[in-house]
Amino acid sequence: MLTSMLAASVPQTGTNAINDFLAGVKPDYVPGWAVPLTAIGIAVGLTVAIISVVAMFSVWLERKVAGHIQCRYGPMRAGWHGWLQPIADGVKLLLKEDLVPLGADRVLYVLAPALVLASVLAAMSVYPLAPGFFFADIDLGIFFVLAMTSTTTIGVVMAGWSSNSKWSLYGAMREAAQVVAYEIPLGISLLVPIMVAGSFNLLEVSRAQTGFFGLNWYIWPWINPFMLPAFVLFFIAILAETKRAPFDLPEAESELVAGFMTEYSGIRWSFFFMEEYAAMFLYSVVGAFFFFGGFESPLTWGAAKLAGDGSVLHQVAAGTTLVVKGFAGVFLMMWLRWTLPRVRIDQVMTLGYKYLTPLALVCVLGAGLWEVFLTPILPWRHG
Amino acid sequence: MDFRGILDRLQVVGAPGLLGHDLPRPPDPKDKKDKGRGGDPFVWVEPEKLPAFLECCRDDARLSLELLVDLSAVDPSKDDPNLWVVTHLLSLALRHRLEVKCALPKAAATMPSSASVHRGAQWHERECAEMFGITFRGHPDPRHILLPEDWIGFPLRKDYVFPDEYHGISCK
Amino acid sequence: MVETKDAQRTTADPGKREFMLDVRTQDMEVNMGPQHPATHGVMRILVRADGEVCTGAQPHLGYLHRCAEKIGENVEWLQYLPYTDRYDYLAAMNNNLGYSMAVEKLMGIEIPRRAMMIRTICAELNRIGSHLIAFGTYGLDIGAFTPFLYMFREREWMMALFEKICGARLTYSYIRIGGVFNDAPPGWLSEVERFCDVFEEKWHEYVDLLMVNHIFVQRTANIGVIPRAMALDFGLTGPMLRGSGVDWDLRRDMPYELYVEIWKSGCFQIPLGKGERGTLGDCWDRSYVRVMEMMESIQIVRWCLGSIASGPVIADIPKTIRVPNGEAYAGIENPRGELGHYVVSDGGKVAIRCRVRGPSFTNLAVLEEILPGALIADTIAIIGSTDIVVGETDR
Numbered sequence: 001m002l003t004s005m006l007a008a009s010v011p012q013t014g015t016n017a018i019n020d021f022l023a024g025v026k027p028d029y030v031p032g033w034a035v036p037l038t039a040i041g042i043a044v045g046l047t048v049a050i051i052s053v054v055a056m057f058s059v060w061l062e063r064k065v066a067g068h069i070q071c072r073y074g075p076m077r078a079g080w081h082g083w084l085q086p087i088a089d090g091v092k093l094l095l096k097e098d099l100v101p102l103g104a105d106r107v108l109y110v111l112a113p114a115l116v117l118a119s120v121l122a123a124m125s126v127y128p129l130a131p132g133f134f135f136a137d138i139d140l141g142i143f144f145v146l147a148m149t150s151t152t153t154i155g156v157v158m159a160g161w162s163s164n165s166k167w168s169l170y171g172a173m174r175e176a177a178q179v180v181a182y183e184i185p186l187g188i189s190l191l192v193p194i195m196v197a198g199s200f201n202l203l204e205v206s207r208a209q210t211g212f213f214g215l216n217w218y219i220w221p222w223i224n225p226f227m228l229p230a231f232v233l234f235f236i237a238i239l240a241e242t243k244r245a246p247f248d249l250p251e252a253e254s255e256l257v258a259g260f261m262t263e264y265s266g267i268r269w270s271f272f273f274m275e276e277y278a279a280m281f282l283y284s285v286v287g288a289f290f291f292f293g294g295f296e297s298p299l300t301w302g303a304a305k306l307a308g309d310g311s312v313l314h315q316v317a318a319g320t321t322l323v324v325k326g327f328a329g330v331f332l333m334m335w336l337r338w339t340l341p342r343v344r345i346d347q348v349m350t351l352g353y354k355y356l357t358p359l360a361l362v363c364v365l366g367a368g369l370w371e372v373f374l375t376p377i378l379p380w381r382h383g
Numbered sequence: 384m385d386f387r388g389i390l391d392r393l394q395v396v397g398a399p400g401l402l403g404h405d406l407p408r409p410p411d412p413k414d415k416k417d418k419g420r421g422g423d424p425f426v427w428v429e430p431e432k433l434p435a436f437l438e439c440c441r442d443d444a445r446l447s448l449e450l451l452v453d454l455s456a457v458d459p460s461k462d463d464p465n466l467w468v469v470t471h472l473l474s475l476a477l478r479h480r481l482e483v484k485c486a487l488p489k490a491a492a493t494m495p496s497s498a499s500v501h502r503g504a505q506w507h508e509r510e511c512a513e514m515f516g517i518t519f520r521g522h523p524d525p526r527h528i529l530l531p532e533d534w535i536g537f538p539l540r541k542d543y544v545f546p547d548e549y550h551g552i553s554c555k
Numbered sequence: 556m557v558e559t560k561d562a563q564r565t566t567a568d569p570g571k572r573e574f575m576l577d578v579r580t581q582d583m584e585v586n587m588g589p590q591h592p593a594t595h596g597v598m599r600i601l602v603r604a605d606g607e608v609c610t611g612a613q614p615h616l617g618y619l620h621r622c623a624e625k626i627g628e629n630v631e632w633l634q635y636l637p638y639t640d641r642y643d644y645l646a647a648m649n650n651n652l653g654y655s656m657a658v659e660k661l662m663g664i665e666i667p668r669r670a671m672m673i674r675t676i677c678a679e680l681n682r683i684g685s686h687l688i689a690f691g692t693y694g695l696d697i698g699a700f701t702p703f704l705y706m707f708r709e710r711e712w713m714m715a716l717f718e719k720i721c722g723a724r725l726t727y728s729y730i731r732i733g734g735v736f737n738d739a740p741p742g743w744l745s746e747v748e749r750f751c752d753v754f755e756e757k758w759h760e761y762v763d764l765l766m767v768n769h770i771f772v773q774r775t776a777n778i779g780v781i782p783r784a785m786a787l788d789f790g791l792t793g794p795m796l797r798g799s800g801v802d803w804d805l806r807r808d809m810p811y812e813l814y815v816e817i818w819k820s821g822c823f824q825i826p827l828g829k830g831e832r833g834t835l836g837d838c839w840d841r842s843y844v845r846v847m848e849m850m851e852s853i854q855i856v857r858w859c860l861g862s863i864a865s866g867p868v869i870a871d872i873p874k875t876i877r878v879p880n881g882e883a884y885a886g887i888e889n890p891r892g893e894l895g896h897y898v899v900s901d902g903g904k905v906a907i908r909c910r911v912r913g914p915s916f917t918n919l920a921v922l923e924e925i926l927p928g929a930l931i932a933d934t935i936a937i938i939g940s941t942d943i944v945v946g947e948t949d950r
Contacts (some may be wrong), residue, residue, distance in 0.1 A: 070704040170607075170931065245698060246770055249932070341770045342698025344932045345607065407881060418902045421881030422661045451790045452886065453912040457899055460907070469897065471884055471912070475787075475803045482884060503790030506920045514624075529617040529949055538625055 015043040015135050043135045047124050051117075051278045056086040058277035061327070062334050069338045089270075096266030101164060104263065108162035113264065113271035116155030120278045123148035127285060128203050130319040131295055141202040142194065145286060146187060149241070149279055153179045159272070163263035174249045174345050178240055181352035182247075186237035188360035192230035192367040193218050193290035202286075206294025213301070217293040222380065226367035231291045233360050238283040238333075240348065242276060245337040249345050277330075284329030288322060297321040384445075384479050386424045392446055393426065398439045400432025405484075425482035430468065430494040433485055437500045440472055440481065448472035448481055451501035454508060456487075456515045461541045464488055466515055470497075487517060489540075496522040514539040587934070595692065595938070596945025602926070602934060609934055612926035614919055619949040627909025632658055632876045633732060635909065640726035642913060643947040645688055648674075648681040648717075649889045651730035656811060657885035657896035658732045661878050669866040670734030671812045676747060676859045677717070677730065679852040683754070684713045685890035686845045686852075689942040693842060694765045696939040697774050702765045709757055712750055719743055732876060734869030748860055751853050758850055766846055775842060776833025779925050779937035783836070789921045793892025793914055794848070795941065798828040798841030805888040813859070822858045823851040838940035845942070848890075877904055891915050891942055913947040 019039035026035055060075070060083060067074025075082025100109055123145045128134035138144060153176055160172020196218060197205040209216045218227050240247040264272065288294060295318035303317035343351070375381045384392070390404055404426045410419030428436050440448040452471040459467060470483040487494060496519035498505040508519045509528040516537035519525065527534065536543055546554050587600040597618035603611035623638050630638075639654040640647040652674055659666065666674075687710045691703035714724040720739050721729035729736050765771055781791070786799045796803055804825045806814045817823065826847030828840030878900040886895040892914025899908040918941050926934055 066700075070701050071708060072704070248698065338701050340699065341694065341765070341768060341774060343770055344774055344930065346930065347773055418880035421663060421879045421900075422883035425882075449787045450792075452792075452893060453895055453897065453910070455897065455910045455912075457908040457910070459899070460901075469910075471895065471897070473886075473893075475801065475808075478808050480809075480884075480886075501790060502785075502788040502924075503917055503920060506916065527617075529620045531617065538622065539628075 015039050018042055043125070044121070047121050047135065050129070051121060051124055051274065054281045055274040055277040056090070057327075058281065058330060059086040059089065059273070061331065062277075065331065065334045066338050069335070093266050093270045098266055098268075101263045103164040105162035105164070108158045109263075110268075112155045112159035112162060113268045113275075114155075115158065116152045116275045117271045117278075119148050119151040119155065120275050120282065123282055124278070126202070127282070128206075129322065130315040131203065131206075132315055133319065134203070137201070137203065140200050142190060142200050142205075142286065142290075145202075145282065146183075146190075149282065150179065150183060152275060152279065159264065165263050168263055171249075175243065177345070178243070178247060178249065178348055178352075181349050182237045182240035182356070185233050185352065185356035185360040186241060188357070188364055189230040189233040189237065190286075190290060191364050192224065192226055195364070195367055195371055196224055196227075197290075202289050202294070206289055206296065209293040210296050210301075213298055214293060214296065217291065217296070219291045222378075224367050224370050226363045226370065227291060229359065230363045230367070231287065233356055233363065234287060234291075235329075235332075236351075236356060238280075238287070239336065240352065242279045242283060242333070244276075244280065244333050246340040246343045247348055248337070248342060249348065280330050280333055281326050284333070285322060285326040287329055288325035292325055294325075295319075295322055297325075384477060386481075389446065389479060389481055390426065392443070393440075396439060396443055396446075398428075399435040400429035401436065402427040402429055423482055425469075425484050428483050428485050430485040430487050433468070433470070433483070434495050434497045434500050436483065437470065437472070437497050441500065445477075446481075447474045447476045448479075449475060451497075451503045451507075452480075454497065454504050454511065456511045456517060456539070458489075458515065458539060458541045464490070466492060466517065466540075468494065468511065468517065492516055493518040493520060495520050498522055513537070516540065585931070587938075595943055596948075598943075598945045598948065600922070600926075600934075600938070602931070604931055607930050607932070609926050609929050609931060612922055612934075614922055616916075616919075616945075616949055619945045621950065623950040624909055624911060627906050627911075629905065631904045632878055632906065635906070636731060637726065637728045639911075640728055641946060642911060642950050643685075643889060643891065643894070643915065643944045644725055645944055646681050646685040646890045647725065647727050648677045648730055649685075649887065649894060651728060652678050652812075653885060653887045653889070653894045654896050654898075655730055655732045656887060657883050657898045658876070658878060660885050661881055661883040661898060661900060662732075662872075662876070663879075664733060664870050664872060666734055666812070666870055667867045668864045669738075670868045670870070672859050672863050673735050673739060673868060674730050675813050675817070676856050677720070677727075677735075679855045679859075680713055680716065680747070680750075682852045682890045683849050684710050686849045687713075689845055689890070690761070690765070690842060693939040693942075694771070696935050697771055699765055699768070699771065702761055705757070705764070706761060709754055712753075716743070716746060716750060719746075731869065733872045734867070736869075738868045744860055744863060747856065751857055751860075754853060755850070758846075758853075762846060766842065772832050772839060774932075775838040775936055775940070777837050778833075778929065778933045779838045779940055780834045781836045781921060781925060785921070785924065786836070789924070790917050791892065791921060792917070793889065794841050794844040795892060795918050795921070797826065797844045798940075799836035800828050800830070800840075802827055805886060805893060809886070811885070811887060817855055817858055820858055823854045826851065838936050841940045841942075845890075875904060877902065878906075882908075886912070889914055891944065891947070892918055911950055913950060915941075915943040915945070915947040916950075919943050919948055 019036050022035045022039055063085065064074040064082065075085040078084040078088045100106055125135045126138060126141050126144050128137065156175045157172045160168040160175070193205065194200060197208045199205060209218060216223070218224070219231055221228060300314065300317045300321050303314045307313035393401055404424060406424045407420050407422055411417040437451070440446050450473040452473045454468070454470045457467040457469060465486040465488055468485040468487055472481045472483065485494065492515065494517065496504070496508055498508060499521070505522070505524065506528060508522055509524070509526065511517050512519055512525060513527045513530050513534070514537060526532065535546060548554055585602045585604050587602055599615040599618070601613040601615065602609050623642060626638055627635050636651060636654065639650040643650055687706040691706035694702045717727060718724050720743055721727050721736060781795065781799050783799050783801055786796050786801060802825065805811070807818050807825055810818060826844050828835060828844055830836070830840060831843070832839045880900060880902040882897065882899040884895060884897045886893045893912070894914055895912030897908070897910040897912065898906055901907050922938065922941065925937060929937060
C-alpha cells in the first residue's frame with residue numbers, strides 16, 4: 001500500500017527505474033517497503049559520487065589553472081601532473097583531528113557543513129546528466145535548483161555564528177548579504193531564456209536548442225538579442241553566488257583569515273569546499289542548458305545520427321558535451337579568480353542592487369517585447 | 384641655512400630655553416687628553432622649555448623646521464649624572480636640519496611632552512620613556528610601546544641590570 | 556553577543572584593559588594579529604568596530620623587538636653591521652648604507668668613487684626589490700594573487716644578482732664602513748644592465764595588471780587620505796609623504812654620496828601623488844609613488860652603469876675601527892622613508908649610542924589617526940599602503 005502510494009506520487013524518474021529494477025530482483029523475504037527506500041538510497045549514493053568526482057576534478061583543475069597563470073606548474077608529483085593530488089588531499093583531511101572550538105555551538109557547528117553540502121546534492125538531483133539519465137524530472141527544474149542552492153546560505157550563516165569567532169561572524173554576515181543581493185539578478189536574468197523556451201524544465205530547454213550545428217543556441221543574438229546581456233548578468237551573479245573572486249569576500253583570505261570557515265578544519269572544511277566547486281559546476285551547467293544548448297553539439301548530433309536517438313552512444317555523447325560545457329564555465333570562473341582583485345562588500349552590494357538588478361529587468365522587458373512582436377516575423381524562430 | 388645661520392636666527396627670535404651650542408672641533412694639540420669632537424653641531428636647550436622651543440622652530444618662517452625626524456635619548460656613561468634627550472628637526476622648505484639636545488638629570492628625569500607640538504613625537508617619547516625611564520608630563524598615552532607592560536628596569540641606561548627571569552622564563 | 560566572551564579570553568595586559576573600559580557595548584573589538592595574513596609581520600592592531608566601520612585603532616608593537624640599539628652599545632662598530640641588515644630586511648642594502656654613512660661622517664673619511672657607484676647601484680636595486688614586495692603584497696591584500704608572483708619573478712633575479720656580488724640573498728652586510736666588501740665579479744655589471752632592460756618591459760605589465768585595474772582603483776582610491784598637514788605633523792617620510800603631494804626626497808634635497816651628480820644629470824624624477832584617481836594622499840597615490848619610483852631607480856642604475864669608474868672599492872681603514880669622539884646623524888632615503896642613524900662615540904671600539912630612526916616606526920603612528928572612520932575591508936588596504944616592515948618598527 002505504502003509502496004504503491006510512493007510509486008504513484010513520484011513522476012517517471014530515474015529513481016523509479018531503479019525502483020522497478022529492484023522490485024524485479026527482490027527476494028521474497030525482503031519486505032515491500034524496502035525497495036523504494038533502497039532505490040532512493042542508491043540514487044542518493046550516485047549523486048554523492050558524481051558530486052565528489054566533480055569536486056575532486058575541480059580541485060585539481062583549480063590548482064593547475066592557478067599554477068599556470070602564476071608562471072608555475074602546480075601539483076606535479078602526486079601522479080602524472082598531479083592528478084592524484086585531490087585524493088592525497090582528501091586522505092589528509094580525513095586523518096585530521098576532529099575538533100570543535102571551545103565555546104562553539106556544537107549542534108550548529110556540526111550541522112552547518114552538512115546542510116551546505118546537502119543543499120547542493122538536492123539541487124543535483126534534478127539535473128539530467130544525459131537525456132535519459134536523471135534522478136527526478138520535475139517541471140519546475142530550474143526553480144528547484146535555484147531554491148536549493150540558495151539554502152546553502154543558511155548553512156554558511158550557521159557556520160559563521162556557531163564558530164564563536166568574530167572573524168567567522170564577519171564572513172557569514174557578508175556572505176548572507178551578498179547572496180541575497182545577487183539572487184535577484186540571477187533569477188531575473190534566467191527569465192530571458194525561460195521565456196524563450198517556455199519551460200522551467202532543464203531537459204525541455206535543452207531540446208528547444210537542437211539543430212543547425214549549434215546555431216540554435218540561445219546565446220546567439222538572432223534568437224533574441226537580450227540573451228547575451230542576460231548571460232553576462234547571469235555569469236556575474238553566479239560568481240557572487242558561489243563566492244568566487246572578485247566576489248570572494250566571505251572567504252577573503254587575506255582579510256579575515258578564512259572568513260566563515262576559519263574555525264573549520266579537516267573533513268568539515270572540505271565539505272565547504274566540495275560545496276563551492278559543486279555549486280560552481282552546477283551553476284555553470286545551468287548556464288550551459290539555458291544559453292549554450294545543453295546537450296546539443298555536433299558530437300551529440302553525430303551520435304544520434306549514427307546510433308539513433310536515445311541510444312547509449314547518444315546518451316554518452318550528450319553527457320560528455322554537457323560536462324565539457326560545464327567545465328568550460330568552471331575554467332572561466334577560475335581564470336577570473338586568479339586575475340582580478342577582490343571587490344569590497346559595499347561595492348559588491350552597490351553593483352548588485354543598483355546596476356545589475358535594473359539591467360536584468362531591462363533585459364527581461366526587452367526580451368519579452370522581442371518575443372511578442374518580432375518572433376512571429378522571424379523565419380528561424382518558427383517550428 | 385647652515386648651522387651658524389640657524390643659531391643666529393634662534394638668538395634673534397629669542398627661542399625659549401636656548402642655552403648654548405656645541406660645535407665639532409679638532410683635538411687641542413696642547414692638551415694630550417683632549418679627544419676633540421667630530422660630527423654634527425647641536426644646540427643645548429633647557430628640558431622644561433623644549434616644547435616651546437620646538438614650537439618656535441616650527442612656526443618661524445625663516446627656520447621652518449616643520450618635521451620632527453627623531454626624538455630619542457642617550458645615556459653617555461655610568462658616571463654622567465645627566466641623560467641627553469636628542470631631537471632632530473628637519474625643514475622641508477629651507478632644506479636644513481637642526482639637532483637639539485637637552486640635559487636631563489637622571490635623578491629627576493622628567494620633562495614636558497612635545498606631543499602637542501609634533502604628533503609624531505608621541506611614539507618616540509613612549510619609547511624613550513620605557514627605555515630610559517624619562518617621564519614626559521602631559522603625554523596623552525604613556526604606555527609601553529616595545530617592551531611588555533610589566534617590564535622592570537630601563538634597558539638602555541648604562542646601569543641597567545638584566546633580569547634573571549621573566550614570567551618563569553630564565554634570562555641567563 | 557559574541558564580543559564579551561572573546562574579550563575576556565584575550566590577554567589581560569593593562570594597556571588593553573584601559574582600551575576596553577571605554578568601549579560601548581555595541582562595538583566589537585577585533586584583534587588583527589599578531590598572526591594575520593595581512594599585517595606584514597608580527598604586529599597587533601586592536602580595532603574597535605561598530606559593524607563594518609572602524610571606530611578606533613591601537614597598534615601594539617614589540618613582538619619583534621630584538622634590542623638592536625642595546626646590542627649596538629655592546630659590539631664593535633663593524634660587528635654591528637649584520638644587525639643593521641635585519642631591521643628592514645627587505646631593503647638591507649639601504650640599512651647598511653645608512654649606518655656606514657653615519658660612521659663615515661663621524662670618522663670623516665672619503666669613500667672611493669667606484670665604491671660609491673656600486674653602493675648606489677645596490678641601494679637602488681634593493682629599492683626596486685623592496686617596492687616589488689610592497690606592491691605585490693598590497694595586491695595580495697586586495698585579493699589579486701597573480702601580480703605578486705609575477706613581481707617575485709623579478710625579485711628572484713635581483714636576489715640572484717646580490718648573491719653573485721656578496722653571497723647573500725636577503726641580509727647582505729655588503730656595504731661596509733669605508734666602501735663595499737669586495738668588488739663586483741666580472742660580468743655582474745652587464746647582467747645588471749640586462750636586468751634593467753627586462754624590468755622595464757615587465758614594469759608595464761604590472762601597471763596594466765594591477766595599478767590601473769578598475770577594481771584595485773576602487774579599493775584604494777579615496778581611502779586612508781593623509782593630508783599634507785597631518786603628514787608633516789606625524790613626521791612621515793618617503794612614499795607616505797610623497798603620496799600626499801609633498802615634494803621631498805632626500806636624494807635630491809639633501810643629497811648624499813653621488814646623488815648631487817645624478818640629480819644634475821637629470822636622469823630621474825621624483826614621482827609625487829597627484830590625486831589622479833581619487834583624493835590627494837589616498838592609498839592609490841602612495842602605491843602610485845612606489846610603482847613610479849621603481850622606474851626611476853632603473854634610470855639611476857643605468858646612469859651609474861654608464862659612468863662606472865675603476866679603482867678601489869673600500870677606503871683604507873684599519874680592521875678594528877676606532878671612531879673619534881663625537882656624534883653624527885646621517886639620514887638616507889630608504890624605500891620606506893628616512894632611515895636615520897644617530898651614532899655617539901667616545902673614541903673607542905664600541906659605540907656609546909647607536910640610535911636607529913626607522914621610517915616604519917614613525918609611519919605606523921599615523922594609523923591611529925586614519926583608521927577610525929574606515930570600513931574593516933579598508934583597514935587592510937590602509938595598513939598595506941603604509942608599507943611597514945615590523946623588523947624596523949620594533950628593531
